[in-house]
Amino acid sequence: MPNHAMGSDPRTVPGSDPNQRPNQRIGVLISGRGSNLQAIIDAVRAGRITADLAVVISNNPEAPGLAKAREAEIETLVLDHRGKAREDYDRILVAELKKRGVTLVCLAGFMRLLSPVFVDAFQNAILNIHPSLLPSFPGTNAQYQAWQHGVKWTGVTVHLVSAELDGGPIVAQVPVPVNEDDDADALAARILEKEHELYPMAIQFVLGHQWRLEGRRVVRK
Amino acid sequence: MPNHAMGSDPRTVPGSDPNQRPNQRIGVLISGRGSNLQAIIDAVRAGRITADLAVVISNNPEAPGLAKAREAEIETLVLDHRGKAREDYDRILVAELKKRGVTLVCLAGFMRLLSPVFVDAFQNAILNIHPSLLPSFPGTNAQYQAWQHGVKWTGVTVHLVSAELDGGPIVAQVPVPVNEDDDADALAARILEKEHELYPMAIQFVLGHQWRLEGRRVVRK
Numbered sequence: 240m241p242n243h244a245m246g247s248d249p250r251t252v253p254g255s256d257p258n259q260r261p262n263q264r265i266g267v268l269i270s271g272r273g274s275n276l277q278a279i280i281d282a283v284r285a286g287r288i289t290a291d292l293a294v295v296i297s298n299n300p301e302a303p304g305l306a307k308a309r310e311a312e313i314e315t316l317v318l319d320h321r322g323k324a325r326e327d328y329d330r331i332l333v334a335e336l337k338k339r340g341v342t343l344v345c346l347a348g349f350m351r352l353l354s355p356v357f358v359d360a361f362q363n364a365i366l367n368i369h370p371s372l373l374p375s376f377p378g379t380n381a382q383y384q385a386w387q388h389g390v391k392w393t394g395v396t397v398h399l400v401s402a403e404l405d406g407g408p409i410v411a412q413v414p415v416p417v418n419e420d421d422d423a424d425a426l427a428a429r430i431l432e433k434e435h436e437l438y439p440m441a442i443q444f445v446l447g448h449q450w451r452l453e454g455r456r457v458v459r460k
Numbered sequence: 461m462p463n464h465a466m467g468s469d470p471r472t473v474p475g476s477d478p479n480q481r482p483n484q485r486i487g488v489l490i491s492g493r494g495s496n497l498q499a500i501i502d503a504v505r506a507g508r509i510t511a512d513l514a515v516v517i518s519n520n521p522e523a524p525g526l527a528k529a530r531e532a533e534i535e536t537l538v539l540d541h542r543g544k545a546r547e548d549y550d551r552i553l554v555a556e557l558k559k560r561g562v563t564l565v566c567l568a569g570f571m572r573l574l575s576p577v578f579v580d581a582f583q584n585a586i587l588n589i590h591p592s593l594l595p596s597f598p599g600t601n602a603q604y605q606a607w608q609h610g611v612k613w614t615g616v617t618v619h620l621v622s623a624e625l626d627g628g629p630i631v632a633q634v635p636v637p638v639n640e641d642d643d644a645d646a647l648a649a650r651i652l653e654k655e656h657e658l659y660p661m662a663i664q665f666v667l668g669h670q671w672r673l674e675g676r677r678v679v680r681k
Contacts, residue, residue, distance in 0.1 A: 372613060375596040389677035391633035392593060392615065412612040414635040419680055456610035459640055 273304020494525020
């Protein structure tokens, strides 16, 4: 795998220099603030992720994350899901991603279930980050679910996306303690910091192709 | 709470000297090897648990853990469950424990579901240890379930026992990494070491009564 140390010079942001472009192209899907998108952008700039950021797509025209992408001079696309059947929407998404040569799709707070149309088009090439140690606390508000359940440890999971919600093979996890004086917000903030560390590492690991699936276990080659 | 540092002199094993007996009395329920029972015995001897071991009860006459209890001069009792309805069996268990003044029941590989008869008789005074980070992987073979699921972290949970299997409020947890070269047995062995550390600590915490329930969260007073 090519390893381009791109530094933090904005002129070397992926996509800006076709001659230095690595082979792998990432598409990021967002619905909201895109804080994990920013972590990915930073990691690409710092050379911790050796791939291009090809496009950032939001289903929500108001997603604040779109501004982060534009600021980093990454192409943005708004594909509003309203009024479209799920599979029709997913077909459009797939077409836009394929058109741009995307090889790895990273979900970063994309609040839509993906249909088999999407999952089959990017087999084992869609990543999601989830704010719990899956399989505990799938679904929304995982941090609050964990806090309310009274666990002493929760964490962050990066996983391959299957058609089952938050159910695909696990690429990376990190535990996060629940402190005695935490409320759910304090816990969520501590989890978010770990998300920003873990997601770029997991993306780079997946891009390296030094892994394979054994059943649903992600193991090193 | 009285704090009797009992040392490792076998003559000071709880129960052997009524004048030094703390107020709290533990009953341990086993079905098998009783490795967590041994950890509890060791912790009582070392003064890390300040309570008497009143009785060890097994539903299985062949449980190797019974020998561990006898060796430590703790009363043992075999209550065979076969041929008894669950609630009838639980009534007998409760009667035997109450007769001995047991204030805290510790399950240590006790392979029976407890009915409300039992759970209601020892409200918030039954502990269980489970080899996963609950709520992930309840039920049997939790270590294998975790390994097969491909999690990167699993762990150990000590929880108060409710009528729901492995579902009561969580007292203590510790994460355990799944290593790249682990098979399920290697993972189970690493988890077991942590069980032996965590269970005595959690028992002593519960005995101290410096906690309360908020919803299902166990929080310090």
